[in-house]
Amino acid sequence: MDRRSFIARASIGGAAAAAGSVLAAPAIAQEAPQINWRLASSFPKSLDTIYGGAEEISQRLSEATDGRFQIQVFSAGEIVPGLDAINATTDGTVECSHSVGYYNWGKDPAFACGADLPFTFSARAKNAYNYQGGGIENYNTFLEKYNLVSYPGGNTGVQMGGWYRKEINSLADMQGLKMRISGLAGRVVEKLGVVPQQIAGGDIYPSLERGTIDAAEWVGPYDDSKLGFQKVAPYYYYPGFWEGGPTVSFFVNKGKWDELPENYKSLFRTCAQATDQNMLAKYDMKNPTALKELVGSGAQLRSFSEEVLAASFAAANEVYAEVSAENESFKTQYEAMLQFRDDWYLYQQTAEYTFDTFMMIQQRNGTLAVGG
Template sequence: MTDKTKLDRRRFLTTASLGGAAAAAGTTLAAPAIAQEMPAINWRVASSFPKSLETIYGSGVDVSERVKAMTDGKFNLQVFAAGEIVPGLQAIDAATDGTVEVANSVGYYSWGKDPAFACGADLPWTFNARGKAAYNYHGGGIDSYNEFLAKQNLVCFPVGNTGAQMGGWYRKQIGSVADMQGLKMRISGLAGRVVEKLGVVPQQIAGGDIYPALEKGTIDAAEWVGPYDDEKLGFQKVAPFYYYPGFWEGGPTVGMFFNLAKWNELPEVYKSILRTACQATDLNTLSEYDYKNPPALKRLAQSGAQPLPFPEDVMMAAFDASRQVYDELSNENAEFKRMWEAQKPFLNDWYLYGQTTDYTFDTMMMIQQRNGKL
């Protein structure tokens, strides 16, 4: 080995040793920095849903479990069912005023406080679930909604969608829009304001009181969610006509509503983890409903339910009524107008595009299903 080779070898070994020491030092220095960004935090989540509706209630639990796993147990969200801390319809208010740090709820439950709350949840005759997700994540929907929510001391991220819901349970058949006149129906909020223009008399009734009200004839109809959740309540025994679609909820979005002041206190890494967990749960909740609803509808039909489409004149009248309501609300509420106007261009593009792809594909597959070829 020459003197030059010995020198080069010594220089390499020295440099490599320094590099290794530097790398080790870098690792040693990084660990405390990361640890400082991962403090132990325990938050409470007030759900608007009972545990019996395990899919929609489970959206909050799903986020909690994902966050706990991603933070090695340092960030914990404890979920409380409706009524355990506050009544379900007051969950968002509880997050606003800091009674809890988070609400797992749907924006239109706060319709009475401000109609603009409905825009981030669902508006009748607008997006289906896929269109809503596209608008939320790539069309600025989440940011637009949070611009409004910041004034309510809130920030929200979607955590689930049921897909288009069913149109509810009716004691008598609906043959035309004339049969909607005077119909006493359990339906609330923005949807109630729309169907009221068809002659329906909206009724505010808690979930647990719907069955006896239908059974006694106190109400003539009631909307709930869809086959999987509706099955648990046994409505087909007292109101067998099961109409579809629930045009007031084509893509209803459940959210995690965070108290804005508490959100702003979080380390950036926790904010990123929460956003990631919420988006993963958003997809998972819809997928779970899509998997559970088909067999549930079959079971309901076997037990006496009669699924029926709304007559065309009912749907056309309801569509026209929805636009009348949006015009009225836009004149009354600047925030509602801002969010409604913002989504309209993509709403038009979404259904133009849908005619060329999913609609044609799905129609062909449905024909094959009816022909027994699947």
């Protein structure tokens, strides 16, 4: 091949390569548009672990798209009150929110199914149901009528049963107890004689201090430790049977969701799942230390008696029957959970339970710590 022929062929090849790059650019731009969303959180910034879930998905999406998918996070009250975050997503005030479905219990009881129902799942069971048992799909089928799409975005694990000014030794001690507890859980304990109180997080401490209420549930050791409840209500009960595996969710306006390219939808789901798993890991890491600190500063740990738990379980089943008779969307989701729950706890009695029980005995015997 002579020099002149080589240069001619090289020029043609270079031109073709250049043309290819020019043609490819618009396609790439179409697949990766600039998206700027606002997210309304239901949580204050002080609750860094649960509020942090919204910041985490924002960071993950930005990093995965070289800054082309941006979500600006607003804490509770900055755009709308925390309890209105889901509604603000439905009506398009914001493109998305980070909240807990049972905050919308009063609007439609079926919202609670995507968050938690008393005596249903642990966090691990809820994840299995959501990702492999059809939970996400079932919830999104319900949410269509509210112009929403939702994906799990966090879990606290089994929560604590709250702070009490007096000991709860029997059902008799529940009678007339004024307790800060809301939604479905409030309806359950009301059947035990408790008087549910709707009180914002910032008002709980002074209400306990003044005796306006006798008890209050919040989250768990790490979050509770920030509020100093042990100073005014020293008895710290467990478990919070109304929240065995509460799912915090990302809610997206369906119109905005449908506008996203498929690759952005996939990224959102992936980043949401990573955030979901990471929040649980954070709580599992932070809660043990926080609990030891709470006990060291005066908290007195107590477990609910078998009598209280059994009566609460029966009361929860009564509530489910009542709500299912009134709300088909709730009934459909709840019944989908039942078979999954039965099989889950059948298996958990074997390897998992036996292993965990043995290891807990070793912990009590002091053989797990270094040098133990």
